[in-house]
Amino acid sequence: MKLFRNNNTARHLQNNAFSLYFFLNIQYDYIITGSGCAGLSLLYRILKEPALQNKHILVIDAVEKNTNDKTWCFWEKTNGLFEDIVLHRWQELIFRSATFSDTFSIEPYQYKMIRGIDFYRYVLSFAERFPNVHWVHEKVESVYSDNSNAVVITEQHTYTGKWVFNSILFNKPKGIYNLLQHFKGWFIQTEEAIFNPRQAMFMDFSVNQKNGTAFMYVLPVSPTSALVEYTLFTASVLEDAAYTEALQHYIQHTLSVNKYTIVHEEFGIIPMTDAHFPLQQGNIINIGTAGGQTKASSGYTFQFIQKQTEQIVQQMLQHTFRLQQSFSAKKFKLYDKTLLNVLSNNNMNGDAVFTALFKNNSPQAILQFLDNETSLRKDLKILQSVPTKVFLPAAMQVIWLSLWKKSSH
Numbered sequence: 512m513k514l515f516r517n518n519n520t521a522r523h524l525q526n527n528a529f530s531l532y533f534f535l536n537i538q539y540d541y542i543i544t545g546s547g548c549a550g551l552s553l554l555y556r557i558l559k560e561p562a563l564q565n566k567h568i569l570v571i572d573a574v575e576k577n578t579n580d581k582t583w584c585f586w587e588k589t590n591g592l593f594e595d596i597v598l599h600r601w602q603e604l605i606f607r608s609a610t611f612s613d614t615f616s617i618e619p620y621q622y623k624m625i626r627g628i629d630f631y632r633y634v635l636s637f638a639e640r641f642p643n644v645h646w647v648h649e650k651v652e653s654v655y656s657d658n659s660n661a662v663v664i665t666e667q668h669t670y671t672g673k674w675v676f677n678s679i680l681f682n683k684p685k686g687i688y689n690l691l692q693h694f695k696g697w698f699i700q701t702e703e704a705i706f707n708p709r710q711a712m713f714m715d716f717s718v719n720q721k722n723g724t725a726f727m728y729v730l731p732v733s734p735t736s737a738l739v740e741y742t743l744f745t746a747s748v749l750e751d752a753a754y755t756e757a758l759q760h761y762i763q764h765t766l767s768v769n770k771y772t773i774v775h776e777e778f779g780i781i782p783m784t785d786a787h788f789p790l791q792q793g794n795i796i797n798i799g800t801a802g803g804q805t806k807a808s809s810g811y812t813f814q815f816i817q818k819q820t821e822q823i824v825q826q827m828l829q830h831t832f833r834l835q836q837s838f839s840a841k842k843f844k845l846y847d848k849t850l851l852n853v854l855s856n857n858n859m860n861g862d863a864v865f866t867a868l869f870k871n872n873s874p875q876a877i878l879q880f881l882d883n884e885t886s887l888r889k890d891l892k893i894l895q896s897v898p899t900k901v902f903l904p905a906a907m908q909v910i911w912l913s914l915w916k917k918s919s920h
């Protein structure tokens with residue numbers, strides 16, 4: 512049911528309600544700082560829950576989310592919460608490196624793509640039905656928790672809530688290992704039908720490795736259009752021209768496409784670090800990348816955000832928050848750190864690591880492992896497929912450094 516005849520009426524009423532809240536200094540039930548993937552995933556889940564959808568919620572972001580700033584890809588076995596806006600899905604993935612290549616069925620998984628702009632529009636238009644959700648566009652300077660509340664300070668105002676769900680990274684994360692996943696991608700349109708939209712090139716390591724671990728991925732959404740992205744796992748970003756040159760070279764020489772139009776461009780940097788991201792600080796719950804939901808060894812975040820926001824909503828229903836790291840989460844953090852150690856010390860190129868993984872394991876097992884969902888028995892099988900003489904000393908060093916860091920605090 513739509514409550515308001517048009518969006519302007521809805522916004523007018525919401526603005527008036529917001530002014531009343533502000534001048535009476537009323538406390539919000541929940542404040543969400545940052546309305547990106549994590550903030551809006553959480554909001555959508557809250558509003559879908561009858562017992563929570565009438566809570567007084569304030570959402571703060573520095574900008575209006577009205578551009579297609581990101582394309583999210585992830586895999587899952589069943590329909591997800593955002594199934595309606597999945598732009599394309601693939602059941603076959605290709606892996607390629609200089610020494611090994613294969614095409615795999617990933618059933619029962621599907622690899623899915625959602626455009627940022629579709630996600631923002633979807634959640635924002637749903638939230639418009641709720642006059643109890645207020646929006647402000649202000650830059651947040653800090654958040655802190657006092658005894659029983661959480662406070663948000665923006666450049667203009669101070670807001671108080673019972674709980675703050677924060678997805679803003681106020682400080683650059685700094686761990687022992689600090690790599691970056693950086694990439695530039697082009698959505699291209701070709702004149703000739705050259706793509707197979709049933710198959711996605713998951714990782715193509717056959718590109719030059721002179722800059723460190725580097726690969727391309729190609730995600731066709733039709734026979735004439737695809738997202739082609741050049742990705743690196745290294746300590747620092749490249750000059751813009753280097754990404755452009757790599758993309759042009761790949762499209763022309765590997766995809767054999769001479770005539771194409773770039774319809775959209777994206778650039779991104781994702782931290783690949785073992786830095787500590789606190790989950791909870793008093794009445795502040797950190798979510799998304801700021802809450803440690805980016806997998807350090809792969810950069811994948813979208814599905815971890817979905818799991819985290821689902822868990823938060825379950826805890827909201829129980830009126831309690833106990834967001835602690837499970838044993839399993841700690842186990843996967845150790846594996847992630849070990850890979851970061853290997854890559855940071857240049858003990859083995861990512862190209863060789865991923866080749867060993869894909870050569871010796873089923874893609875389903877790899878996807879489950881990357882999802883942090885494998886059992887110890889399955890982990891061992893996967894870990895055996897990479898060279899022990901490289902990974903065992905790296906794991907020992909990671910454990911030793913973690914213990915040393917703990918004892919020196």
Ligand SMILES: Cc1cc2nc3c(=O)[nH]c(=O)nc-3n(C[C@H](O)[C@H](O)[C@H](O)COP(=O)(O)OP(=O)(O)OC[C@H]3O[C@@H](n4cnc5c(N)ncnc54)[C@H](O)[C@@H]3O)c2cc1C
Pocket residue numbers: 544545546547548549550571572573574576580581582583584585649650651652678679680777778779780781798799800801810811812813814816
């Ligand atoms: C280009 C790109 C592509 C990606 N692709 C994938 C992918 O395919 N699959 C995957 O799993 N992960 C991917 N990721 C990683 C991850 O999923 C995204 O970064 C995701 O958006 C993280 O969600 P988030 O809510 O933590 O951060 P964001 O989505 O970045 O949300 C943070 C919000 O906070 C706001 N904000 C920041 N500072 C302030 C401030 N001081 N005051 C007020 N507001 C502020 C921002 O405007 C933003 O809206 C990608 C990342 C990038 C950058």
